[in-house]
Amino acid sequence: MVTPPDAAIVLRPMGERAVLAEVADLDGVVRLHAALAANPPAGIDDLVPAARTVLVGFDPARIAAPAVRAWIRTVAEAPAADPRPGPLVEVPVRYDGADLDDTAALLGIPVSDLVARHAAAEWAVAFTGFSPGFAYLVSEHWTFDVPRLDQPRTRVPAGAVGLAAGFTGAYPRETPGGWRVIASTDAVLFDPDAAHPALLPPRARVRFVPERPRVEVPIGPSAPRNATRDAADSSPMPGTPARDDGRPALRILDAGATTTVQDRGRPHRAALGVARSGALDGGALRTANRLVGNDDGAAGLEILLGGFRARAETDTWVCVTGALVEVRVGRRAVDLYRPLLVPAGSELSIGVARVGLRTYLAVRGGVEGAAVMGSRAHDSLAGLGPAPLRAGDLVRAGVPASAIPPVDVFPWSVPPSTIDVALAEGPRADWFAPRALATLLAEPWTVSADLDRVGVRLDGPVLERIRPGELPSEGMTPGALQVPPHGRPVVLLADGPVTGGYPVIAVATEAGTSALAQARPGDRVRFRRA
Known part of the structure; x- marks a missing residue:
């Protein structure tokens, strides 16, 4: 079937790196997202479907905003075939949610009827968001408009299955939430180490199956994906310790308020609900990396408020940028924004920030460790990436990308108040x-x-x-x-x-x-x- 073009598309600005394409309804979102995803031009970074819009993120260094807008309009105005249905995913559930009885009473139906209707419907992933792997599911067989809780919960457990408005969804990890919880599942809904991290990607078809004994499902293009297959063999969840990669560089003596590993983050993952993350002051980390001969994308340490101390395990070149702090190697005061050699056994100390909030510490060769979804960045909201550093942790460095530049200092100014x-x-x-x-x-x-x-x-x-x-x-x-x-x-x-x-x-x-x-x-x- 071919759908006629929809002339109702509205393009709205979303800053210097994105355009928001607004259409009439959720069905229009699904069609537009599928058409845009079929053949995006170079420079398109992200396509994020939502309830009435598709966010198109782009790199202005590779494609200009007018070209992005023209491409969206061309795709939207062309007749489009119906989107191909996604894979069928069966999610085993127990209908034991804390709000099951109240929700049935609110809808004026018996609990058994609510359970039967929820399990009988074939759902589809309209879009993802809120947290990595959280899918907003809709069904033409579900006609209830369920209001959110008046008082959202501060903690909804991982695996909770809830209802809100015309959607159902399952929480991949423990988070706050206001959806009415009617069931629970042990399925691993998001595994950052898997080839396909989200169990329920956009356009997937979903059935909630009242829990039964586990059965093996034959592998094949038309076989439903059995969500229980991940529960026993899944990789550790985010926050697991990094592997012992690279050479020993620094031993943490005091991590200060919070010290995390950061790099350029995780671009191109927003459609799965994964934020970009990475260094908040990207310019400060890039500068620190360049001054010790690293690539721009090398990982470094982001230090909140200062109060950081570490001992060099081997002779280690570092650079400190960002907030105005006092930096010492041993007892000697040293400069910000220039490469520093910390001899083996010497202590590097970064004082409490006097102006600004975040300090960046680059180590020659870059901070090594396990990458999660292509990045070593710690995402504080999603819990992705290595955990914040603690006293006793060892920071390892990789292989330098180039020599320390001959211009070994960078002009900078104190962050203004x-x-x-x-x-x-x-x-x-x-x-x-x-x-x-x-x-x-x-x-x-x-x-x-x-x-x-x-x-x-x-x-x-x-x-x-x-x-x-x-x-x-x-x-x-x-x-x-x-x-x-x-x-x-x-x-x-x-x-x-x-x-x-x-x-x-x-x-x-x-x-x-x-x-x-x-x-x-x-x-x-x-x-x-x-």
Whole structure:
């Protein structure tokens, strides 16, 4: 069957690296996503389907924004064949959820009827988001609109199967959540070490099977995928210790507040619900790597607030960048932003940050260890990558990419206490009063104590909304200024979720987002147009 083109597509800006394509309904999203994914041009980084939109992420160094918009329109206007159905995945479940009885009563049907209808329906993965591997499932056989809990739970266990609105879904890991839990499963829903990490990828067909004795399923292109196959043989979940790769470089004596391994992160994984992650101040880590002869993408250490000490196991070249801190090798004070030799047995110490928040430590050869989905970055929201470092941990280094550059110092300045952030257009500025954007640009904002690698909440005047109601979940990107109902912006950072339901009034540029990585509680932020 061929579907006629849909002229109702609306393209909305999402900062300098993405376009949000909005269509009429979820069926249109499935069709547009399938058509875009069939043959994307070079430079397209991510395609993230959601309830009414497809987020198209791109690299502006490889493809220009007008070319991206023209490509989306060309694909959307062409007649498209029905998307090919995905694989059938059978998920064994126990209908024992904490909200099962209440949900049945809310819908006015017996519990047995709710269970029978949920198990009889064939579901399809419309999109993923919220956390890696969390799939939003829909079915033409499911007609109930189930409201979320009035008070979301702070902890929903891994494997919980819930209902919300017209969706069902299973939680891959323990997270907060407001869906009504009706069942549970032991299936491994997300395994970052597997060739196909998500058990339920976009367009997969899903059946929930009341638990029965395990049976082996023949392998073949038409055989249903048995989710129980992963439960016994799955790899360890994220956060397992890194392998002993590379040469010994530094032994951690004091990791300070938090020290994590970071690199450029995990691009091209957003459709699976996996955030990019990586160094929040990418420029600082890149500079540190270059000054010790590493590739830009080499892993280093991101140190929150300082207070870090390590002993060199062998003669080790390092470079420290980012926040304004005092750095010593032994008792000798040394400079930031230049390569430093730490002799074997000597102590490297990084004091408490006086200005700025995050310090980056590059080790010549790069920090080695096990990669998860192509990256050594620690994702604080999803729990991917190596765990934060602790006293006693050994940091190992790989093989240097090149010699230490002859220009062995980099010009830098102290991070300012008033942070200048350039803003590009956001997709939902029309949800706000005209004066809201003027207020955003005119007023100074104060960084609240509510900040981490996921995002930064800003205190200041209320940005007035003129459009009530909830926004269906749509793709997000680092730098997005979401505005929750309280009216004050939250700027998403590298570990932020890949989808969200708060309207985005504007998007910080990549440079502005890096600047916010150094923001401390009480610092001032001023926005300007990019």
